[in-house]
Amino acid sequence: MTTEPDSSADAESRGAASATAPSGGDRPAGGLADTSTGKAKVGVADLIFKNATRTAGVGLLVLIAAIAAFLVLRATDALGANTGNFFTTEEWFPNATPPVFGIAALLFGTMITAAIAMIIAVPVAVGIALFITVYAPRRMASALGYIVDLLAAVPSVVYGLWGLLVLAPHMKGIQSWLTDYFGWIPLFETDRGVGRSIFVASVVLAIMILPIVAALSREVFLQVPSAHREAAMALGATRWEMIRTAVLPYGKPGVISASMLGLGRAMGETIAVALVLPASFNISWQILAPAGNTIAANVANGWGEANDIGRGALIASGLVLFIVTMLVNIIARAIIARRREFLGSAA
Amino acid sequence: MKTATVPGSAVAGGEDRLQLRGRVLPRWVPLAAAAGAVVLTVLIYLVTSISSRIQFLLLVAVFFILAMTVPSTLVEGARRARDRFATNLVYAAFLLAVIPLLAVLVNVIEKGARRLRPGFFTHSMNGIGARDVGGGIYHAIIGTVEQVALASLLAVPFGLLVAIYLVEYGRGRVSRVISFFVDVLTGLPSIIAGLFILAFWILALHQGFSGFAGALALTVLMIPIVVRSAEEMLKLVPDELREASYALGVARWRTILKVVVPTALPGIVTGVMLAVARVAGEIAPLLLTVFGTNLINANPFSGEQSALPLYIYSQAGQPQQAAVDRAWAAALVLIVIIMLLNFIARLIAGRSRL
Amino acid sequence: MATRIDVSGLTAYYGKFKAVADVNLTIEPKNVTAFIGPSGCGKSTVLRTLNRMHEVLPGARVEGQVLLDGEDLYGPGMDPVAVRRTVGMVFQRPNPFPTMSIYENVIAGLKLNGVRKKALLDERVEESLRGANLWEEVKDRLGRPGAGLSGGQQQRLCIARAIAVEPQVLLMDEPCSALDPISTLAIEDLIAKLKSSFTIVIVTHNMQQASRVSDSTAFFSLEKTGDPGRLVEYDKTSQIFSNPKEKRTEDYISGRFG
Amino acid sequence: MATRIDVSGLTAYYGKFKAVADVNLTIEPKNVTAFIGPSGCGKSTVLRTLNRMHEVLPGARVEGQVLLDGEDLYGPGMDPVAVRRTVGMVFQRPNPFPTMSIYENVIAGLKLNGVRKKALLDERVEESLRGANLWEEVKDRLGRPGAGLSGGQQQRLCIARAIAVEPQVLLMDEPCSALDPISTLAIEDLIAKLKSSFTIVIVTHNMQQASRVSDSTAFFSLEKTGDPGRLVEYDKTSQIFSNPKEKRTEDYISGRFG
């Protein structure tokens, strides 16, 4: 991105004070130092605007700091009262006397549902975005774009109810089929003929975040300069090759970024997961078995009937989710950064 | 000079005629492959004991893609086959995604339309007992529209400013840190946002439940989405345009507001709509901040309000069918409202000029 | 072998707008043909119909025939991808792939064709960059992004990329408009060299260039804005520049008309 | 009034890379000065230092002085925005604002600086578009998007946009490289007309153009890639083209060196 180095900003700020009179003239633009005309405050306006944006940016940090401080503050009592090991205990009984709770199973469930959801959703979302931007006829494309946006609007409780009442029963067949034929893969070993599993929750999450990732990816793909697409096509690239040489590399940071939004939502989703998952507190790789729970869903489940320690414990789990999101983003950033480094020098 | 003999290459040496046609699979092949895939799947269904419809479609798709790839590789060469494979995959991805998504929509429409009637929009839930079939969502619509509008009013300018800072001014540590924490904020579970506002606004500052408190919680959730998407879109505005504007002697801030932002506007609007869509369906943060009510309260700054997601959630959990019906109808209305907002925003974005 | 292009009854549209109408011309193999004419007369449009790049724009379509060695590019069963592989193209604005290094840019086309052998690729990169008169300037930074070059360097990179796949026909849309005279000269030399095996069509605004490099010249023009562009005259370059048949051609060449 | 530009000891960097070193030259008011030289020698870079556009690239910085009528553009208290309003610029690649109509593009500079009067704007639009030789072609579609024009038309639109704000100095970076001869001629005429009140600096690859339009010519060159570009010779155009002092200038102009 183009930017003026700080030196110029300094020059602008100093500009207001300096009074170098311009070599007079009839042209309004005669003054180079910004003190000459009625619109002399351009430099000041720039400074104000810049500082407004900077203040907003710092305000965001303050907000996050406030949230984090609040989480930590409210979590400490509960963590102190905990008789289990917060990191290794699988059960979650913070309201019992004495309280015993640990994040292990919840964290595991959060990661695995979000991971499976991403594995399903991101390729499909990129597929949808490509379909809309590259494959579909123009008029159809804008209609489809609209539908995708619309689907992003379905409230998560609806996805949850749909997942519980419609999808779960439908998924029973697929689940038992997977166990029958792929049961040798440990992941698919157990299925108890119940459609409520980590897998189904992941599918619901995937469907939920699909429109988000697809909508943003579509925007990004639309921005790929046609010069690049044409360059690829003129080299005799098939449509797919054109996508691979021109569209995907250009759009990659944007897609990663969109995926991060989707991931954030997948990890933070409360009600939909709470409705679909059977909420058991154990670590199990059996993604088809009726088991599993996530941090966010557990907060939704536990909040209403939690006592003080219980609430502190739930807030502590929220803090963990916060930190996990942070870690995931560090990794994603590292991936984008490698790309940017290359592009940055190209700018 | 021309001796490259890459298979499928048009410049294959020794041939007099240009290979501009390549060998293309006859038209009937895709049809046959589709038919074959269906037949094969039906056979599998007859032989084994599976019955899922979703799975049926998945299997047909897989078989079709396989059935197309093999002859395509043989006849048309690897590159075309790969292209076909990718095309089929993209189409399949699209269909596979659209089917469940449409299923959700159809489901909501079907169940929701059953209960929709004019009175539903004009009445609150005041005095509706557990057994009663009447009542409406007027109070909830007011609440949702006001809360989401307030949240947008706070989050969009703020988020846009942050995005502008990150893209246009941000250099060095501070902006990297901000940008990073924006991502972190996207993962904030919504209930934590509600808790935060509860602790900060309601308990610490002694404000009561209100639509505005809910809007504050929604704002926290909207900000990162707005920032993220606006940032992405601003980055895509070519520097040439900025330079063109600077060269006209246009100040930086005007360049940003009048050239950069309008260029990125359609994308930004999409992001804002996604943010609106996301928060308009939130339950948990509202539960703790706007509280909910059966009565109409048009003032978002004082007293409990209702909201469509709260309404849906509480009605859906009731044992009576009448309540569950109301929940689906309200869900349908919520979707339609967001769709309308989306539509209006797009109209505005499409119009905007210098 | 070489490739002759027969254009007959070619009309190109952008949506409802007819950009060029009824073009008929025959481009000889192993020849350089220049398209000249005022801005907006449809030179680029016609050029892009020659390798089916026109149709990649939404709403753009073509009527008429373009025969490449007798085969109609727009005939049934024609594969636009194969056409474009055979008929290469260099654009008006340099468009290196921004995510690729200089090296990767040059071999982008070869990679698509499945060439993987490092030695061959290395060789072709050097050959193509030398051909585009860019080798000396970039040989030490082949791994740097292609977009970091200056405008002229970028365009030469694009030319290198196009010739690296060794097409049969090379279409160039004002390829030198961003190049300095030295690089232009090198490209013109290159064109002269390439025409011994390729058919070359070049759009240019530089009349000197047209007269220097081309064997035949096609002059396009349009009556007034909104009208479709038309082929006014097509002949040996020497003929066009010394003794044009049409008054309008003469006016244009002598700078009296636009 | 008119504006003289004194450049002294100018060195420009892209990050750590020194792109041009130690340029000293004086550009006379009401004169057209041409910058010529091989690709990559830093013509664009020097041009962009003359209205502080260089520094908008991240990491780019400038050492030395550029005096505009005696005021150092890089002196303390200088407002780059005011500088750019006084020293206008046309770029190598046409860059109309995509969200704006043709009309809005032309008045963008005015409107963004607060001019609102419709009559004045209308008048200025016609005047500027006529000046850029584009009026006839677009007068019926002023409300259409500027990006829908052909390359040449777009560039002329950008020229119209630049002259609409009536700068004192006009910098042009290969403004005609995408134009046909007719439009080029019109621009050259325009330059001749404009120089009666403006100071004009033009980068060009077209030696004929340099000799046609310019009063003075600066020849830049560089030893080898990686070295910074330097000003080799600066003189009256007639002098440079007929009797250059430097061997390298002569080599370049006669096409023996690049």
Add this chain to the structure above:
Amino acid sequence: TDDNSDSGGTAAKPSNGASAIACEKGSITGSGSSAQKNAMDEWVKAYQNACDGAKINYQSTGSSTGRQQFVAKQVSFAGSDSALKDQQKTDADKRCTPGTAVDLPMVVGPVALIYHLSGVDKLQLSAPTIAKIFSGAITKWNDPAITAENSGVTLPDAPIASVHRSDGSGTTDNFTKFLKGAAGAAWTFDSGSDWKAPGGQGAKGSDGVTATVKSTENSIGYTELSYAENAGLSTVAVKNGAGEYVKASTDGASLGLSTAKVASGDDLKLTFDYTAATKGAYPIYLVTYEIACTTGLPADQAKLVKSFLTYTASDAGQSSIADLGYAPLPDSVATRVRAVVDKLS
């Protein structure tokens, strides 16, 4: 509009309740237990119909949240599935200075065991068997322990899918209290609003449990009677202290609760006796309280709370919710409640 008198369907102005209502104006909010939401909706409707200018807003946020909001002075009364414990009581008393906070048992209902077994429309179980099923000690439907209690019924050789609440719940609290009190050694877990036994699957809310049982073959779960009836699921006949197998019913629950011990004083905590040999009693029941201040509320709120609770504790109030799956308070308890409500100010 807020006027739903025409669209309210079956119930316009219920004449039965009106007489018991001594109207007050003003507006109050209450929050807490979701188990009493239906009852509250009904009562609020009746009260507001009778009294112009009264606004009562009850939201089911969960008992614990309700209690906390009560303590934080955000609501005028709370609905709670369990009585205040020591620390909670202290906090709540503080809120009510100069008065104290009191637990008023108000809404009673049976907890039904619902099951989904094709071909089985009659199932009876004793407390220990139920405990073993829900704790995972019994895993098959044709386990001898079950068949022994169900002679003449053919039970499938299928694994039992037990469904419990995944969210914190008063229903779970009361159900596990029953198991702890009646099943003896067969139930080794603590009672509480969180489900603690391993195995089985959780479902969110009573509707979630109902939906899961409905869609899962060979499953069994527990829920308030109204959900069971609405979903058309069969319910288990549970063996009571008198040795009878009794199906869930409101009257049965009333009978069952009548043996509960009411704490002395104004704070009417109940202690249940699940093994009492009362004929016809259904032993699994749920009691939810209203938590209110004896004094200490702002005057306008206090009046309305008192007037409203007077109605809810009245015969008219109690009988108006019977067909929503709630049981009327046994007389012994009701009398005490009315006495305390009368003292509120």
